Amino acid sequence: MDDTTRYERLRERFQNGDISRRSFFGLLGAAGAAYGLQMPFARQAFAQGDVSQVRFDGWGGVVSEAFRKFAFDPYTEKTGITVVDGTFPGGDEYLALVRASQPGEYNIAHLSGVFDYARYHSFDLNSELNLDNIPNMANVMPALMNAFKSITPDSLSAAPYNYGTTGLAYNRKHISDEEMKEKGAKILIDEKYKGKIGGWSDWRTRMWYAALQTGQDPNDIKDTDAAWDAVRKHRDVALKYWASGAELMSLMAEEEIYVTEGWSGRIHALQEQGHDIGYYDPPKSFGWQECLFVIKGSPMAACEELINFMLDKETSIAVAEGQSYPPALDPTKVDLGEKIPKLPAFDATGTLSGLTFANPAYWNGNEAEWSKEFGRVQRGY
Amino acid sequence: MSIEQREARQPWILLTPALTAVLLLLIVPLMFIVVYSFWLKSAAGADTPGFFLDNWQETLTDPFYRDILLNTLKIAAITTIVCGLLGYPAAYFIARSKGNKAVLLVLLMLPFWISYIIRTMSWINILGVSGALNAAMLWLGVIDEPIQMLYNETTVILGLTHFLLPFMVLNIFVSLDGIDTNLEDAASSLGATRWQGFLQVTLPLSLPGLAAGGLLCFVLAAGTYITPVILGGPRDAMFANLVYEAIIRQLDWPLGSALSLLLLAVLGVLVLIYNRYLGMAQLAKGLG
Structure with missing residues (x-):
């Protein structure tokens, strides 16, 4: 039962005379106090239950516009889950915000660089993705996946998305x-x-x-x-x-x-x-390569569903064309159309051997x- | 409980919500910052709790922080003086205007309806290479090529003045508005010219307002962070930018805490000096 229904039932009991005014306000006050004083892990626990929204933070501007238009709105239409998108000017600023937040407050971030992946890991902010829930990950370039696996060999906290x-x-x-x-x-x-x-x-x-x-x-x-x-x-x-x-x-x-x-x-x-x-x-x-990083304490199933949706060939290509960065999809496996091969930095081999990444x-x-x-x-x- | 005891308790009962808010929203977070300032940043991962003086030693002995702090105080002082010089005539005009005082005050408050960041960024459209001023001068034939006017210390002071001028005007206005105009008439009747009357009667009586406005402008200017980011060049940083960089960019919360406490202490001393000589009542009047 959600909080609104709970409140409406209580109000109905009060209006029917089943409980006194003192009890009604007392219960409202107790509910407020309980909400305010709930332990930090309560939010995390709720995050794993019914999920009505997922928070996504990215770089703003044309990148966010592309995400909103080609990924978030269609995803919400399909699943009913709202994507709340925030923006940040840089990875350092965002990491500072996440460090100061409660688990579950921030969910998915469009992080840049493998060094960010390593930093989140060192701050114990990494999650563990169930790749069975993200079948579209099979189309991602192994070169991009391997960079993350070198840091967390047994699991992944992020899906490569573009470079x-x-x-x-x-x-x-x-x-x-x-x-x-x-x-x-x-x-x-x-x-x-x-x-x-x-x-x-x-x-x-x-x-x-x-x-x-x-x-x-x-x-x-x-x-x-x-x-x-x-x-x-x-x-x-x-x-x-x-x-x-x-x-x-x-x-x-x-x-x-x-x-x-x-x-x-x-x-x-x-x-x-x-x-x-x-x-x-x-x-x-x-x-550099960018990924969709799922932060510890997030509703994993909903996040995995969103990531799978975003890695879908059609969505991924539409976002890539919108934000002008080549997608993480392997061009030797997936036909990326005519526009993407003309984007700056595009690597047709799928190995990315021509690019120098930060160690x-x-x-x-x-x-x-x-x-x-x-x-x-x-x-x- | 006796009536006297109950009356003695009443102010405290009334003050309890405010004191609780101050305790929870100001004192407790401040204590967290104090505690943090004695921790150490780890190379990666969580900070090291403990009682280490390293951050304080670095903050107080490193000439880099001292120089930026002095530069911040210099920029804040220049801004305050400029605000005073520009704000006094405006406040005098409003205080002595008849009939349309309320309209003028509303106009003075209008800028507050627009975000401070937007107001600051508006200077880019005015002073930029493709901005209004360059376009006008090119059109008039005053210049052949656009002049580079943005991204230096002068534009930082300009942006701060734009932001802080209404605070100065309001404080001076409150002071001037409270002066009995008969005093100026009395000075005239005793042979003083208008200028002498202003210098020897009006100005001294309005000084508390000028000082209150000056304190507000100085403290707000010294603590600003966004103006140098938007309107400053590579070197134009103020102390708050160092705090931001330490906490946000370098993720060094302990050092950032020590830096922010140092800025708080310096500005706190200035407020104490003000309070010692002028009292906080004038400041409350201006803010009210």
Whole structure:
């Protein structure tokens, strides 16, 4: 029996004179107190019972619009379960929110990078998916699955969903394709474009590109001093660190900046809107994969059903076309249509061997030191 | 229970809901933050509980935090002065206007109906390369190319002034509105010019309002986080941004707790100094 029916029955008893006014209000007060004082695990227990909604958090903007239009609304229509979608500007901000929440408050997150998967695991926020309930997982590229299995060999907490790169976005009115290819990542520290350069305020991306600018392997930076000097140089020539995909698109569209590193899907969306913006993945460009991560304490059956629905070929392709990121579906098994193979970062082999992903152990091992150091460097130190 | 005892208890009974709210919503969370500030962040996973002074040592001795704190106080002070200079004439005009005072006050409050973030972001459409100001100057032929006006300390101060000016105006207005205008007439009858009357009568009497507005503007400016994010450049951070980065970006809640307590302590000292010399009653009047 739900709370509304329970209340209506109580009110009816009061109106029929079966209970006194004092008892009626006393019971209402007791119910309120019980609700307020329920133990933290009560919410979790309820989460496994009747489920009327699932919370999904993602990156906002065109990505969320694609999810809403092609996945959530059809899913709600089919199952009757509402998908409440929230947004976050970055994975760090979202992890802070989840850490401060009650189990069951946040359910599925569109997380980026295998390092995020590892971080959630280290904070004991991982769940255990029953893959029997997600038959569409069979169409997912093994290369994407293996990255997660290296962290949790016996189970999975997430389903890979899409992938992309953080490459170089540039305004073709001011920077030619030839110049971009010639300068590569070093264009972000080129004095010629001082005051017209942008960059994501994310320490990983800054260090990744600093490694490329100093000719180092991003997954094995030997000369960190040189890398930090490159970060400083970028800071000195940059106009603005952008903090969200929407801000990235605004800065490029308004021509506040001419060049920045950017997310492949967002830049493709800008191109689709008619802006003359080029996108170039330099050698060892920052590749990443995104997943649908189910957070501990969530209603598993409903989450698994939603994930299976989202991995369905038709849904997955529609979302991929909407958000401009290639889906996790194996192109050697599934016909992805005509539009997806033209998306930036698309890998037709299904092996993703052409992309360089962040090594989770390496990057998570340096997180504490480098994230703090970047906080100082970006302030002029 | 005697009547005297009952009367002595009555204020406490009436205050109980407010005191409970303050205890549960302010004191208890603050105590959590104090406790957290003595913990240690682990490289990965949960923090290490205990009594460690590392965060406090770093917060109090690292010149990085000191410099950002001083820069924050500088930006807050400049903003407060600008708000005072712009706010006083506006408040004087409203206080001395006849008939349309209520309309002017409603107009003053209008910006509060729009989100602070939206108001701050509106400057991007005004000062941006493709913004209204550049477009107007290009159209008038004043400039040949758009001028880069955004994303620096000046735009941060501009955004803060935009946000805080109504607080200053309201406080000064409350003070000016309470001054008997006969005092200015009396000064005139004794031979003072209007300017002398203002300087020697009106201004001194309105100083408590100016100080209350100044305190509010300063405290709110020093604790702001969103304005430098939206309107600042790479280097334009204020202390609250460091707290945000420590807690949200670096997931270092213990250090973030120590930093937030330091900011609270600095601003608390300023409030105490204000209270010592001017009292909190004026502030309550302005807020009311």
